[in-house]
Amino acid sequence: MKIIVIGCTHAGTAATTQMAKLYPDAEIVVYERNDNISFLSCGIALHVGGIVKDAAQLFYANPAQLAEMGVATRMRHDVLAVDTIGKKVQVKNLATGEILYDRYDKLVMTTGSWPIIPKLAGIELANILLCKNYAHSQTIIQKAADAAKITVIGAGYIGIELAEAFQQLGKEVTLIDNTDRVLFKYLDREYTERVEEELTSRQIRLALGQGVTGFAGEAGKVTRVVTTAGEYETDLVVLCIGFRPNTELLKGQANMLDNGALIVDEYMRTSCPDVFAAGDSCAIHYNPTGQDAYIPLATNAVRMGALIARNLVKPTVKYMGTQGTSGIKIYDYHIASTGMTEQAARSAGMIVKSVTINDNYRPEFMPTYEKVLLKVVYEETGRRIIGAQIMSKADLTQAINTLSVCIQNEMTMDELSFVDFFFQPHYNKPWNLLNQAGLQAI
Template sequence: MKVIIVGSTHAGTAAAREILTRHPETAVTIYERNDNVSFVSSGIYLYLTGVIQHLEDMFYASPADLTAMGAAVKTQHNVLRIDTAHKSVQVANMQTGAVFVDTYDKLIMATGSSVIVPPIMGIDHEKVLLCKNYQQAEQLYQSLRPNQQVAIVGAGYMGTELAESYASMGYRVKLFHSHSQILNNYLGPEMAGAAAQLLRDHQVDVHLDERVTGFTSGSDDQLVVETAQGDYPVDLAIVCAGFMPNTELLRGQVAMDRHGAILINKYVQTSNPDIYAAGDACVVNYNPTGQPAYTPLATNALRQGALAGINVFGDLQPYMGTQATSAMQLFDHTMATTGLTYPAAKKRELPVRHVVYQGDWRPAYMPSTAKVTIDLVYDYQSRQILGAQFWSQHDIAQAANTVSVMIQNQNTIDDLAYVDMFFQPNFNQPFNYLNLVGQLAVKQEYQRGNQTPHITAPGNWPTPPEQG
């Protein structure tokens, strides 16, 4: 069988490895328009601060690695056109200019995403940079100068991490976000407020509900960031306005959502049975809602890519879907999230409630401890867990993975309240903080008169109100 993979992103690399490990006789050709493969963009902020010394370390595979496995790796080759009717691709060799046609039995679309370039006047200014790929990361690194003022436009994951990076290096940072809270796709307003205050405590100037409208040249070789609320002279601006799927090659040939992301079935197969899609080019099957969603994360790309490599040989391994679990280290705090936030669930008009737990992660009699805040979101009709967000100076990131599995398995707040978790004072309370937030949710439902038959209220719980 002949398989063409378009793009050597996380997804494309994972697909190639899976195919050539399981079926080394397969003819696999990878077309990549860059001169590198599998760049981990989430490590850019670590490179800027020197935590990672060499940007090349952020490639988790090389063309030589894939060639050694048996793939024909064609870097600096740009796919110009895909003809699904004739199962062919038109390709340009970017070094020689030669254009040729190749054919496939199965095609895997792993073209990834691009940074959204918002329609802002002056965004092409030489002092305005983007942040996604290897070349852009090098540009950012080469732009570092002492005592600079840096503006960051967009306070999602990338923008917030960059704000921390520049602030930790002593730069004067202005962070602009057009929403009323930072990290609005990941946190509820209370935790987002805590994260924003942490940034301010480290001298980041956070501008919320302030949309950047233009960039112009100012005096003393500075760049002026323009908003409706004022003009701000800086030395450099970085735009982090989100990502859009690279799917133009298949536009009109396979089904897509309103973002232009490719729709897939449970075997990561598109509406064309000979074409599979993985990573930022396609949707995910989002378990908290049961609906497709566009969620560009490396974890999704790796899993979908591997599944594409398996399922080109048949419907062998179904895609379990995702909870879009992620985490961030912000100065001395850990933020983690999985599933829906409470505002996102309310916006979808789901029957939801939430509880917020705050307490020490281990007993107070230990030499040290720290507060943990957990916001647990659940469906009050089915009692199923829909999401959770975590915030602490203690590293509680793995707790998000535990809740992710419980959402995946459709567990309830009752399950979470009493699921078996060990106790040892070095590591946690007699009841783990995940048990405790589950018990808090059960208590809330009991007090509302929504007691399930298998839950017995402890004696110190108040009598539930009569239901009328």
């Protein structure tokens, strides 16, 4: 069996290593256009901020390790075309310019995503940077060293983390987003208000509810960001406005969402025979709505990649779907969310209610305790849980993993009320926060 893998970051690495173990007699060839594999892009802000000193620590696999498993990894090889009928690929060796052709029995599409680059005036100016891979991280660090004023465009997870990192390096930071709140996709307003207060208290300038219309510069370098509300002087711009799936190779051959994300079934199969997909290149089954959605997360990628290996020869293990569970640390606050925010649910036409717990996370007779803000969103009819958010200076983020399981298993608030959770004064109160949320709902 000949297996070709296109792209080798999270999903590709997970699929390749598992396939090498499960099918030792298979011939596995990986084509990767970059000169490295398995880079943890979620660690870029930690590297930029100096918390992770050595970028090599952000790689968890390399071609030599794959070679020991019998995998042929072709670095700096760009796949130009895929013929799913003839089961062959056209590849360019980026080092030599040579064009070669290869055939497969099974094809694994783990081509990932690429940052969205808006078509704006001045976008070609120097010092307007992307944030996705290892090369980007090195360029950001190099350019930021000489920049006094830095503008981050996009107030999602990556944008927030970079803004914090730059501020801690002593930079004058402006954070721009076209929505009226930071972390709009992940948190409801009662959370984002607290995050915004924390950011502004650190002198990060928030320019929210305004879209970028262009860039201006001098001597070929960006000096100003122009928005619908004004202009901001800057020495450096980092674009963090989202990602687009890399799926041009299968355009017109496989079923996709409107944004180009490949649609896969519960066994990670695309609509093309013997072609599988995982990670940022494809859609996921989103349990809160039961629909396909594009949620590019490393956690989704590694799970889906591992499932490809198990389902490559025959359907074996079904994908359970995802809740889009994620977390972030912003200064002293630990924040996590799963499923839908209340605003997202209402925007989707769902009839929902929510409960909010604002309490100390453990008994007041303990020497110290911190406030915790927990919100659970549920359907009004049937009270099925569809989302939750938590925020505290104590790390209580694992509660969101618990609620992710609840959503996946279609639990109700009634059931959450009496789930068996332990009590120990070091960690919680006799009625666990999650029990409290359930009880408040019923």
